[in-house]
Amino acid sequence: MDTDSVTTRLVRRFGPQVAGWCSDLPETVVRLTSRWGLSLGDSLPDGGSSVALRCQWPDGTPAVLKLSPDRALLGEQAGMLAWFAASGRVPSVLAVDEEAGAMVLEEIVPGTPAEDLPAASLPGQWSALLAALHGVPPPLQPTRVLRERCEEAFARVGRRLSEPAISARIDVTAWDRAIQRCEWLLDTEVTTVLLHGDLHLGNVLDGGAERGLMAIDPKACVGDPCFDAVDYVVAGAGSEGVETRCARVAAACGLDGDRLHAWSQVIAPFAAVAHLGSGGEEPVIDELLAMIR
Template sequence: MSDSARFSLPEIVRRRAEGEGPDGEAWLAQLDTTLAGLEDEWGLTIGEALPGGSAAFVAEATDATGASFIIKLPTPGSRIGREEVTVLAIARGKGYVRLIRQDADRHAMLLERLGDRLDDRELPYMGKIDIMCATLLEAWMPVPPGFAWVTGAEKANSLAGMILRLNQQLGQPCSPAVRDTALMYCRDRAAAWRPESAVLAHGDPHPANILEVPETDGHQWKFIDPDGLAIEPAYDLGVLLRAWHEGVSGRHAHDIARSHARHLTSRTQVPAEAIWQWGYIERVSTGLHLMELGETEQGREFLTVAEALTL
């Protein structure tokens, strides 16, 4: 995109697109034209890009009546392996941000405008957990037929491959016990997958992916940015568990972390052992991924906690 481009792009999104090769470069070069065309066809005025995202152009847009929406154009690479627009279309605003309209050719979405992100709220993590659990119970749906959803078995196997690859690539920051425990849990979850127990899950629920519904005083929230997986509900809860580091240290670390898993069960009635296994897998894979991205200190924190939980 030239210096004279009308629509600015956060540097982190630009770098993401540039790293996606020819497709990303074409997306950048066409961004101004794409957005101007959507303005004309959808009767919108698109504002400046909003901060906070890393894989899409996201901005506020207003129509002729002054109504406010959000427009989103993901980078080509960020769409791979995700079924965001399909999930939002199926959900129709239940548990998820409402999809107002889409342009399939340009991969553009017009979304309802929500409020603050949960991670911007001054709440203890358990309070955030309870909000996310309540919203997941609303968001989970039966798996619709006719789509090639990533299954729980496929997700477990892909995470096992990722852990092996990154652990080797990064000089084996995981102890053998942590690595082997994570791989054992991946085998367990892959073997446990059954289509009849799967839901259409978010795939990456965390406090930055859930926003307040305006004028509800924090009583209603909706998720954004779903991946869309045909997987047991315990997976989404394992994602919540992976970052629940509070108090998980010292000689009682394992017992405290197990109590966190039981708390998730108390809020959702999902079996604690499945939540525990997915949470452990996610702690290890997330720690390695953060190290791969250069976030070494944060990544090691995840792996240190995983080590404390390994019996």
């Protein structure tokens, strides 16, 4: 684990106040490994707000030690995974330490990210995943609604509009247009379900023939079922095209195609910001920017 790169990444996400948590990370890992009897393996690909290390539970179960300076969110995620457990489409939680910002999860095997699976079969598999996740009733205790999730995302990502590479291509008018589209969709919700809330292709893994697609890292909320398909749709930019993928996914998943397309126009600027900030491919950026207009 490269502590310097972890610190750089997490400070960029959370601010300089997390630097102390990052400097304590090696000691935290040693302490938790000893307490839970874990055998540590290699690091897994970086998440947006966490660190993940492959490990083995004392009984030999392949597992993942996940740590985050956002202790509250990590504790919430453990609860969210428990909500979705009945679906059979999320990993089991083996241990949690909310104070440390850590939990141990069952490792999904083989764990191939959805973006690396055969494209032709993915709409059908996504349909089965959504049916399982959305079939879980919302918890009795209060949970977030999609409006709150969207407001947080627009506020957080909107701060990046001042970055030169982004401000040169996306202005405040375009960003406000996306906000207005989002508000209209939220105001016209008819059907609502318990959403995963962050179901992009990196958060969906292959669980093998028996389990199918598996979802990780939920940001659960209640809202429009189209929201859990829109990141997959927008990821079609620069390849088969967002409109073509939208039609395929809506048909496979039994979703309202017009609403799914409208949600893709809301999410397109988020994807554009990510690609512009990381030097993404120009054909992808061009298609996303055309959707914003």
